[in-house]
């Protein structure tokens with residue numbers, strides 16, 4: 001079966017819904033569809049806690065936001081993209097406000113802002129500490145008012161159909177029935193979010209398996225800067241549930257086992273009782289996570305059954321502030337850790353949080369393939385460079401979701417084309433492949449979960465907070481071996497009804513692609529920059545690597561890495577200075 | 581766009597579903613209480629009618645009321661009406677948000693106010709009757 | 712503490728079963744393990760055919776609602792140790808058609824949701840260039856509680872009225888309508904009145920209160936409904952007295 005829409009959006013998170021609304025607003029005559037593997041309001045955006053950055057205070061300026069972003073990203077950001085981003089972020093957040101987002105307010109009714117890591121001014125808008133939840137539900141409910149936006153809820157995209165460098169649609173499975181359908185389109189926007197589940201210990205939800213990156217990669221699009229994986233310094237041990245940076249922005253301290261604010265030993269400034277912007281606990285995430293590893297090496301962390309931890313101290317903030325500004329933190333700690341942050345220290349450790357890299361796009365959201373666009377965490381524009389600043393990615397979803405939606409709408413209206421027969425054949429092949437995957441029988445003896453776990457451990461050991469040539473080469477070999485074993489993995493479930501095991505199998509396939517590209521890019525980048533720290537190349541090397549890595553799939557299925565210069569407009573590479 | 585397969589399973593509603601949970605039982609009892617509230621209305625009308633027909637008629641009514649089955653019925657009805665009242669009062673603070681000088685009055689106080697009003701009215705009635 | 716616990720899980724595979732059957736699994740009993748961790752353990756290690764929804768595992772995405780020992784709960788926020796020594800009975804949420812195992816069909820809710828217009832309605836949209844619509848913290852607090860709904864469907868599962876009258880719009884949808892009605896930026900209350908005060912709306916509710924007891928996010932949908940009854944009644948009286956003045 002086959003259905004046509006002018007624009008198909010894959011993903012119903014912050015970026016996807018924003019893109020769909022942009023298409024509907026740009027050209028109401030276009031038929032737009034949103035395909036999502038979970039109901040849109042369950043998308044991972046819902047978990048975002050801390051806030052969304054956009055200049056709004058009188059003492060703040062777009063240039064300062066841009067500079068914080070560029071220096072935070074260790075000069076790997078494209079500065080034209082950053083300038084567009086900071087300029088449009090305030091409008092996007094205001095639009096959300098008009099759509100009903102319950103932003104926290106000042107007593108006079110204006111939007112309130114809070115401090116955030118790596119930001120020189122207070123510019124993070126927040127809805128208590130459930131910002132992503134409110135943002136996503138506001139977008140979803142607003143999207144309901146556009147009755148022309150067709151939704152494919154709980155449909156899983158398995159392939160992007162591309163012929164001769166142009167996208168023609170997707171193949172997807174309806175989860176409830178197992179029905180496979182070809183959905184053709186004049187333009188496709190990928191908004192499938194990140195890939196934290198490639199690692200064992202992550203803040204990311206179960207659905208964040210990098211599907212879109214792999215879909216685009218397999219279709220021939222380039223991935224960019226895949227070696228840059230962000231570790232967030234404060235995740236709860238065992239679950240990996242995030243304790244938002246807002247906890248530190250409101251005044252929380254990081255203490256080692258001696259109760260000492262250890263960040264002062266790592267060139268992040270001097271401790272003060274009250275939070276100081278771009279200082280100590282409000283340094284950037286890459287530096288804080290790296291400091292943790294050094295503390296561990298010095299034996300100053302605390303051992304727990306779930307690995308070494310340090311403590312986050314919120315006690316001095318008091319119950320009143322915590323309930324007003326961080327109620328979700330308190331709820332999460334009491335539910336998942338059995339402690340009350342008002343009276344106890346919160347054990348935390350660095351946790352994989354965000355993918356700076358992704359599908360290579362220009363500043364309109366266009367990828368290297370015609371008719372294929374990308375936005376949100378899945379894309380790499382790049383405004384995040386080598387290290388994303390907290391609270392920049394929600395506005396990124398909105399700004400570039402909007403941009404990609406508008407560009408795709410224009411493209412779809414202009415270039416309507418009959419679907420070539422090669423694409424139809426491709427769709428039939430994909431249907432056949434899926435039928436075969438479903439039939440995979442227990443001749444293999446590997447469990448999907450075992451291969452997945454081994455892949456995750458491989459990634460942590462090979463490409464963690466610190467990496468080197470040896471660890472990466474070893475990881476590369478192990479992934480190769482896992483790839484062979486994966487070919488023989490079996491599934492128990494051969495039913496068509498809501499077959500989550502088949503989905504897990506397909507997701508694992510996508511994650512292997514993502515994992516391989518992370519390792520390949522990391523191996524080639526012989527320098528240390530932002531979140532990519534090579535112990536064998538501890539310095540930043542602007543001579544050779546002030547460039548984005550691009551990885552593209554060759555005919556033999558392996559990735560080839562090349563480099564693309566970074567766009568510098570106004571801020572020449574400099575030293576990253578915090579706390580001074 | 582999710583099409584139902586038509587194969588999904590619908591759990592039949594068990595005959596005694598309302599016994600599975602205290603709150604469900606309470607819910608069914610409260611629904612039932614409407615019958616007894618109606619009975620009190622009928623009883624009141626009968627009383628008024630009897631008074632209107634003169635003293636002998638009233639005496640007959642009082643006799644009848646004293647008969648054991650009417651007494652039992654009225655006691656049961658009283659229990660149900662009390663249940664109705666108590667649950668109704670419990671609900672009140674959820675339905676009304678009362679503000680006093682900008683502050684929201686806490687729910688227990690609203691409930692208390694209802695009971696107070698009830699007591700007051702009962703006292704007035706008692707005073708009128710027993711005077 | 713024993714180191715294992717039994718999960719009795721309802722299985723329904725439409726291809727082979729005509730009604731659900733219970734299947735038992737032994738899973739490790741560990742501190743911090745949610746019921747959901749037990750289920751993922753089953754799926755990963757024991758039986759790949761078990762189907763259930765989950766995503767955030769932090770009680771915010773609303774995917775993982777199930778009936779555990781008869782109670783509607785989020786399985787990622789309900790802990791195995793609280794049920795020791797077991798067994799723990801895990802079934803799909805009640806009052807919904809079951810697609811497969813623990814997966815329910817919520818299309819009915821998804822279809823009802825847009826009918827209450829859960830978005831900001833305004834006569835005149837002012838352009839964003841003019842800045843935010845002002846809203847004081849007090850005005851925010853008016854509706855904040857009702858904006859916390861994660862659409863987890865526990866309240867529908869707990870509601871006997873929904874079980875008996877599937878036409879009932881239901882607790883979460885009405886609470887969301889109230890969320891917008893009470894938002895100082897919204898002017899759509901009149902448009903929502905008709906649907907809300909229909910027989911399938913608030914008047915179907917007889918205040919069982921189980922929805923609010925089940926709600927993991929403190930939304931208090933029962934309260935929202937009772938409050939709206941008062942509003943609707945007042946509005947009806949007003950309309951009777953002044954038929955021509957709208958709003």
Ligand SMILES: Cc1cc2nc3c(=O)[nH]c(=O)nc-3n(C[C@H](O)[C@H](O)[C@H](O)COP(=O)(O)OP(=O)(O)OC[C@H]3O[C@@H](n4cnc5c(N)ncnc54)[C@H](O)[C@@H]3O)c2cc1C
Nearest residue numbers: 011012013014015037045050051157193376377391393394
């Ligand atoms: C715990 C946590 C807290 C965070 N807090 C903040 C914060 O405070 N501030 C901030 O700015 N950022 C924060 N972030 C980052 C930010 O939330 C994410 O980067 C952002 O929400 C990503 O949105 P998205 O729209 O790109 O993707 P998602 O919201 O992840 O949506 C992806 C969508 O794609 C769909 N999808 C995926 N694969 C397929 C497929 N194969 N077929 C069909 N559909 C598919 C999914 O169903 C989903 O709808 C946080 C992240 C985490 C993990």
Ligand code: SF4
Nearest residue numbers: 860861863864866926
């Ligand atoms: S009102 Fe509460 S129980 Fe009902 S869907 Fe919303 S969050 Fe879940």
Ligand code: FES
Nearest residue numbers: 768772773775787
């Ligand atoms: S998995 Fe998201 S609410 Fe439980």
